[in-house]
Amino acid sequence: MHTTHSDNPITKERRDRFLARQSVIEMRARERARAILDPGSFRELLGPFDRLESPWLPLQGIVPESDDGVIVARGLLAGKPAVIMAIEGAFQGGGMGEVSASKIAAALALARGDCERGKPILPVLLLETGGVRLQEANLGEAAVAEIHAEIVALRPLVPVIGVITGMIGCFGGMSIAAGLCSYLVMFRQARLELNGPEVIEQEAGIDELNASDKHLIWGLLGGEQRYETSFADALIEDDVTELRQVIQAQAARGVPARHRSEQVEEYRRRLASIDPADPPDSLALRRIWPKGEMP
Amino acid sequence: MNTITPLSNRGRTWFQALADNAQPVNTGLGSVLVADATWRGERVRLLAIVPDPQNRFPRARHGELGLDEGWAIAHHVREAIDADRSGARRPILAIVDVQSQAYGRLEALLGIHMSLAAAADAYATARMAGHPVVALIVGTALSGGLLAHGDQAHRLLALDDPKVVVHAMRKQSAARITRRTVAELDELGKTVIPMSYDVQQFAKLGLLHELITGIDADAPSTAQVAEVKERVAAAIADIRKHPGDLTSRLNNPEARVHRAASIEVRRRLAEQWNA
Numbered sequence: 001m002h003t004t005h006s007d008n009p010i011t012k013e014r015r016d017r018f019l020a021r022q023s024v025i026e027m028r029a030r031e032r033a034r035a036i037l038d039p040g041s042f043r044e045l046l047g048p049f050d051r052l053e054s055p056w057l058p059l060q061g062i063v064p065e066s067d068d069g070v071i072v073a074r075g076l077l078a079g080k081p082a083v084i085m086a087i088e089g090a091f092q093g094g095g096m097g098e099v100s101a102s103k104i105a106a107a108l109a110l111a112r113g114d115c116e117r118g119k120p121i122l123p124v125l126l127l128e129t130g131g132v133r134l135q136e137a138n139l140g141e142a143a144v145a146e147i148h149a150e151i152v153a154l155r156p157l158v159p160v161i162g163v164i165t166g167m168i169g170c171f172g173g174m175s176i177a178a179g180l181c182s183y184l185v186m187f188r189q190a191r192l193e194l195n196g197p198e199v200i201e202q203e204a205g206i207d208e209l210n211a212s213d214k215h216l217i218w219g220l221l222g223g224e225q226r227y228e229t230s231f232a233d234a235l236i237e238d239d240v241t242e243l244r245q246v247i248q249a250q251a252a253r254g255v256p257a258r259h260r261s262e263q264v265e266e267y268r269r270r271l272a273s274i275d276p277a278d279p280p281d282s283l284a285l286r287r288i289w290p291k292g293e294m295p
Numbered sequence: 296m297n298t299i300t301p302l303s304n305r306g307r308t309w310f311q312a313l314a315d316n317a318q319p320v321n322t323g324l325g326s327v328l329v330a331d332a333t334w335r336g337e338r339v340r341l342l343a344i345v346p347d348p349q350n351r352f353p354r355a356r357h358g359e360l361g362l363d364e365g366w367a368i369a370h371h372v373r374e375a376i377d378a379d380r381s382g383a384r385r386p387i388l389a390i391v392d393v394q395s396q397a398y399g400r401l402e403a404l405l406g407i408h409m410s411l412a413a414a415a416d417a418y419a420t421a422r423m424a425g426h427p428v429v430a431l432i433v434g435t436a437l438s439g440g441l442l443a444h445g446d447q448a449h450r451l452l453a454l455d456d457p458k459v460v461v462h463a464m465r466k467q468s469a470a471r472i473t474r475r476t477v478a479e480l481d482e483l484g485k486t487v488i489p490m491s492y493d494v495q496q497f498a499k500l501g502l503l504h505e506l507i508t509g510i511d512a513d514a515p516s517t518a519q520v521a522e523v524k525e526r527v528a529a530a531i532a533d534i535r536k537h538p539g540d541l542t543s544r545l546n547n548p549e550a551r552v553h554r555a556a557s558i559e560v561r562r563r564l565a566e567q568w569n570a
Contacts, residue, residue: 102560137463139489145446179412194408203398
């Protein structure tokens, strides 16, 4: 979990741990799902040989992929049933099309069916996406709305775990999905925001936000900032073992009494304390909206 | 920087027309209108987002769904859920004319994604708690605006009007992100139906319960207001007969044509789930 570097000198133990790390960010979505699940337990559903492709991309001269950029895999995590829904950021920026978003919505619905029948299964979302795939605009958005509906319906039965690894991050309609999860895990390299920086710059002008100012962007939307201001529940290093452990630790917390998106009055009080004419900067916000206060 | 189009009055027009002089609920915000109308003796909670030039968040002054707006919707939808817990569940009507979400640095910092998540959550929770939830699209329904304020309804209705636009992103931004020109986007929308900005094309996708024709969306007559109210009431009655989740958007003739892939994914994933 998160540690502050200043009070942690580089010891041999820390260096060895660093060198032993296995990067998640460098993996594709399928490898990520395989690495999270117990060895030998990975079973992909609607894999590439099922050839369920986007019907809309070829109409626009874009080559589709036979998994449409989402991996759904069942297996075990520490011996217990789990389903990983992993978005492939390398295909269309992880944009959610009709097929890819429907795969996630359908997997969440099937997980709910299992939980209702007394067969608990842990749902884990790996959110690596720019949001709705604009080449399939309204059908992507419709299926993303179905993902929202399914998360809200499933999470009273089992905690829904969201993970944002980076380097793309989680934007658009899928940032709403992240906000609906029971628990959210972020990597330091990850970003979380409704609006992509490019869109803010386009809509509001470069004076509002310079999308190429990486330092500013990560200060606003980066994993550490989101964790420090209680928009994420855990901040971890880019390591498979640590990710497996933190998913188990979050799942062990059980279904929260009230999910983050149900804490309406708390967030309204927080927001009421902000003066938009004299807004806090990123560091000031960490002081006034500290982590751990919610949920 | 985008040019600001004139503020749309449609949300307010339809809110007032359908509220029947009901006393508005005090939301503390000029941008969020809430009232409990009485339709044939039954309370119906109406919610609308409208432009507020005095909005304390400058990026949310033109009818956008901003930080305050999302949390306020969540509050007022949940207020109805809590009040009706042991009685008749009042229908909830989202009147939709939303200029997408508010785009800004402060919105990013303060987590506008959570504000929209809270609104979507509240509507979904109301739907699952037995409130018939209807969204009536009378103007623009862009992007996160619709995801938070409308998409979680049991039924979506829209007025058939050239200024009714349903889309994932405003044209200029969609062009930048997909590296296309606005003209190219318009051309693509004619053949690739989900990309169209035209509500008649949108209606072919099977997502709409009804496209209501012959209504002056800017200045409806008394008869037209009565007609729209009738259509919403019919949708509410239909929900009570066939409640459930969002699957009505898949189980209809249009969806079987244009959402065939969505249906196929569900069918085959279910086959493989326990295989």
